[in-house]
Amino acid sequence: MRLKYQLILISLVTLILPWSAYQFIHQLEAELRFKQQSMLQHNATITARFLAQTTIFDGTAQGKDGASVYAFALPQPVFLDGYFDDWLALGVDTREIKSDFLPTNDTFQVSYLLGFYQDRLYAYINVTDPDIHRHNPNPGQHNSTTDNIQFEYRDHNGVHRRGTLFATSPGLINSTTQGQDIPVEVDAYWQYSETGYTVEISIPFADAKGGFGFTVINPENAPPDPFIPPRSLGNILPLPASVAPTFSNPHSSSPEFNGYYDDPRTMEPDLLPTPLKPQADRDVPTLRFSDPEINRYLAEFSTAGIKMTVIDQQGWIIGKSGELESQHSFPIITASSSFFKDIVGTLIRWTLFEKPPRSQQQPSADRDQSDLAQQALKGSPTITWQAQGSRNYALISSVVPLFQNQKIVGALRLDQNTDAIASISNETIFDMVAIAAASIFIIMIMLLGFASLLSWRIQKLSKQIDACFSTDGVPQNSLIPGTGQDEISDLRRRFAALLDANMAYTAYLQSFAQKLSHEIKTPVAIIRSSLDNASLHNNIPTELNEYIERGQSGVKRISGIIDSMRAATRLEKLIQTADNVEFDLYPVVAEYSAAFQLAAPKLKVMFEAAELTYPVQGNPDLIAQLLDKLLDNAKDFTPEGKSIRLRLFQKHQTIILEVENEGPALPERMQQQIFQPFISIRSNEQQHRNDSHMGLGLVIVKLITDFHRGRIEAQNLTGNTGVRFTLILPAGPTP
Numbered sequence: 236m237r238l239k240y241q242l243i244l245i246s247l248v249t250l251i252l253p254w255s256a257y258q259f260i261h262q263l264e265a266e267l268r269f270k271q272q273s274m275l276q277h278n279a280t281i282t283a284r285f286l287a288q289t290t291i292f293d294g295t296a297q298g299k300d301g302a303s304v305y306a307f308a309l310p311q312p313v314f315l316d317g318y319f320d321d322w323l324a325l326g327v328d329t330r331e332i333k334s335d336f337l338p339t340n341d342t343f344q345v346s347y348l349l350g351f352y353q354d355r356l357y358a359y360i361n362v363t364d365p366d367i368h369r370h371n372p373n374p375g376q377h378n379s380t381t382d383n384i385q386f387e388y389r390d391h392n393g394v395h396r397r398g399t400l401f402a403t404s405p406g407l408i409n410s411t412t413q414g415q416d417i418p419v420e421v422d423a424y425w426q427y428s429e430t431g432y433t434v435e436i437s438i439p440f441a442d443a444k445g446g447f448g449f450t451v452i453n454p455e456n457a458p459p460d461p462f463i464p465p466r467s468l469g470n471i472l473p474l475p476a477s478v479a480p481t482f483s484n485p486h487s488s489s490p491e492f493n494g495y496y497d498d499p500r501t502m503e504p505d506l507l508p509t510p511l512k513p514q515a516d517r518d519v520p521t522l523r524f525s526d527p528e529i530n531r532y533l534a535e536f537s538t539a540g541i542k543m544t545v546i547d548q549q550g551w552i553i554g555k556s557g558e559l560e561s562q563h564s565f566p567i568i569t570a571s572s573s574f575f576k577d578i579v580g581t582l583i584r585w586t587l588f589e590k591p592p593r594s595q596q597q598p599s600a601d602r603d604q605s606d607l608a609q610q611a612l613k614g615s616p617t618i619t620w621q622a623q624g625s626r627n628y629a630l631i632s633s634v635v636p637l638f639q640n641q642k643i644v645g646a647l648r649l650d651q652n653t654d655a656i657a658s659i660s661n662e663t664i665f666d667m668v669a670i671a672a673a674s675i676f677i678i679m680i681m682l683l684g685f686a687s688l689l690s691w692r693i694q695k696l697s698k699q700i701d702a703c704f705s706t707d708g709v710p711q712n713s714l715i716p717g718t719g720q721d722e723i724s725d726l727r728r729r730f731a732a733l734l735d736a737n738m739a740y741t742a743y744l745q746s747f748a749q750k751l752s753h754e755i756k757t758p759v760a761i762i763r764s765s766l767d768n769a770s771l772h773n774n775i776p777t778e779l780n781e782y783i784e785r786g787q788s789g790v791k792r793i794s795g796i797i798d799s800m801r802a803a804t805r806l807e808k809l810i811q812t813a814d815n816v817e818f819d820l821y822p823v824v825a826e827y828s829a830a831f832q833l834a835a836p837k838l839k840v841m842f843e844a845a846e847l848t849y850p851v852q853g854n855p856d857l858i859a860q861l862l863d864k865l866l867d868n869a870k871d872f873t874p875e876g877k878s879i880r881l882r883l884f885q886k887h888q889t890i891i892l893e894v895e896n897e898g899p900a901l902p903e904r905m906q907q908q909i910f911q912p913f914i915s916i917r918s919n920e921q922q923h924r925n926d927s928h929m930g931l932g933l934v935i936v937k938l939i940t941d942f943h944r945g946r947i948e949a950q951n952l953t954g955n956t957g958v959r960f961t962l963i964l965p966a967g968p969t970p
Contacts, residue, residue, distance in 0.1 A: 253671035305601035306349035317426020364431040388443035446519035529554030611646035839878035869896035900955035
């Protein structure tokens with residue numbers, strides 16, 4: 236692997252920076268959330284102790300068990316017109332009334348909504364009834380054949396009031412009800428709709444704080460028996476027709492009642508209700524609502540961003556104060572930070588950070604029946620961090636029980652979202668990512684630049700070292716040591732010293748042949764003259780003559796080696812001073828091949844050339860010596876009657892001369908070593924027959940080839956029928 240890639244991999248270690256920052260932010264967020272939970276639970280405990288010292292739960296009807304209805308706090312009084320517009324501000328849907336006595340696909344359906352504003356209680360009743368029976372004001376019209384609404388309510392003292400509403404046409408109905416001889420004003424508006432009709436009722440709030448109930452009478456297929464109640468839907472039982480009020484005026488009534496019925500949820504299904512209970516024991520659903528007095532107490536402890544809720548023993552919300560800050564989904568995007576920061580922060584939070592568990596039970600607008608509330612109502616304070624709502628915003632909730640006279644009367648719930656912590660985390664995450672990315676980028680750029688510089692210096696040193704050697708590996712030039720103080724400069728100086736030593740040794744080897752031949756020439760001359768003189772004696776034994784002949788042969792070979800070494804040395808010096816001119820290779824090869832044919836009449840010398848002009852740059856005399864060595868070498872290995880072929884042609888920007896001879900093939904290992912000094916594959920007989928071949932002929936061929944900046948190759952012919960030497964020279968003048 237290259238150095239710069241290794242350094243890039245090493246630079247990845249810098250990723251430990253964002254990992255460490257992530258661990259820090261993760262721990263910081265967990266610690267901040269823990270502190271927020273502790274503070275929220277502390278606030279809940281302090282507020283619960285204060286509420287325990289008040290009398291807000293003394294004698295209130297909201298703590299009673301049984302059927303209940305809930306009235307929401309309205310932001311403004313309801314304008315009675317039979318439409319739902321004024322109720323939209325609550326953000327809640329109407330509550331549907333269901334009955335076990337009617338089929339689920341029945342077209343008769345009833346839903347309602349209760350609310351209060353200051354001293355008035357409002358009821359919105361929506362009736363789905365495709366067949367409406369309007370009231371007939373004529374005398375003798377019986378209530379059992381008229382669509383009407385019976386309602387009943389009571390105050391904290393148990394005083395009951397009840398009335399019946401029905402109309403012949405849409406409009407306002409002003410009436411009074413009577414209960415225990417206390418007249419109370421009741422306002423109502425009857426409005427027909429596409430699916431039935433709607434009714435809005437307004438009564439004094441103080442007179443209904445104990446309870447409120449109603450039932451809608453549907454006289455369709457009403458039985459003729461006036462003492463059997465018609466079909467109805469509501470949270471109280473309808474009065475029988477014999478005691479139902481009648482109105483002499485369709486827009487006002489003053490009914491009186493003297494009969495009551497049990498709540499249907501406490502009846503046996505096969506029993507008919509009977510008017511047996513006294514008035515004070517009449518079961519009316521308890522009215523639950525957010526008590527303004529409790530709200531005032533909570534407001535004293537209210538803190539920005541914290542929602543406080545008081546629930547009774549059944550989970551109904553009877554007091555609340557404060558609002559949550561803007562609720563964002565998890566992960567959070569805040570308006571205070573830039574959009575880019577939020578995107579980066581939320582993506583990282585969603586991918587890496589801990590997400591709150593999804594809350595399976597969420598409090599509704601009027602009641603809290605979650606596990607947190609149930610545990611608190613059993614006396615166990617709880618605190619949790621959960622995802623709430625359809626957008627999964629993170630919320631911390633603390634619920635503590637409320638005690639009064641050592642009894643649990645309700646619970647206090649405090650909710651606070653973690654948007655502030657998430658916003659801080661987002662900012663920190665973005666800063667962490669930005670700093671880490673910038674740091675890693677800068678470090679990688681620096682390391683990459685440093686690696687590129689090192690790579691460039693090493694490549695430059697490698698090219699300079701290559702330039703100091705010839706193509707055959709002979710050192711030609713010295714390497715400048717340099718003055719740097721780093722490891723690469725040290726390596727350069729070591730290479731320079733090694734190259735100088737190699738050049739000195741090469742120079743020594745190059746002069747060694749001349750020195751050796753000079754030193755050996757005199758002893759060889761003495762030995763030769765001694766052997767020649769000994770051979771002149773006549774009385775020499777035959778065995779001694781054989782030894783003298785062997786000695787003369789060995790001296791002759793030594794003399795040949797010395798002459799070849801001196802010739803190679805002279806050729807090297809000649810090459811260094813030879814002229815380098817442009818000449819045509821064709822006539823040189825043609826003339827020499829023709830001359831060689833005359834010198835070797837027993838061989839067939841053939842010359843082929845595709846063109847008549849082959850310009851090269853070099854020295855024609857050296858090329859002639861090269862041809863002499865190649866052809867002389869081919870002659871020694873070509874049997875009589877066989878051929879030697881010379882082929883000259885041009886390929887691309889090179890001129891190629893091939894010399895082929897039929898005969899024995901080169902051993903595989905010798906094809907690369909044949910151009911080295913003293914390498915020869917001639918047999919002993921050939922060596923004895925021609926003592927001038929000392930394995931330096933092809934060395935001279937290689938020297939001449941290098942002078943012409945070409946290359947020489949040796950390879951066997953197909954089928955190992957001979958050998959081909961290929962000389963490749965650059966075409967045209969050398970630049």
